[in-house]
Amino acid sequence: MPLNNNFGTHRNEFDSLQSKSRFLIAQNRGKQQHRQLSMLHRLASEMGVTVESFKA
Structure with missing residues (x-):
């Protein structure tokens, strides 16, 4: 019985670790x-292109 409780605790720890890493x-x-995106903006401004044209 204690083993089962222990497993549940470890499982919860594992789940929270997984969600943290996600x-x-x-x-x-x-x-x-x-x-x-900021690099794209910078390059575009150097080339004299407006970034509005990139937007989908």
Whole structure:
């Protein structure tokens, strides 16, 4: 019986670790996209192109 309770605790810890890592991955992806977008804006302004034309 105690073994079962223990397993449940570990399972919860594992689930929260998984969701934390998913959150961090998503956060990192957002930062990467922001960096790429700002680089695109900078390049476009250097070329004299307005970024509005890039938008879908």
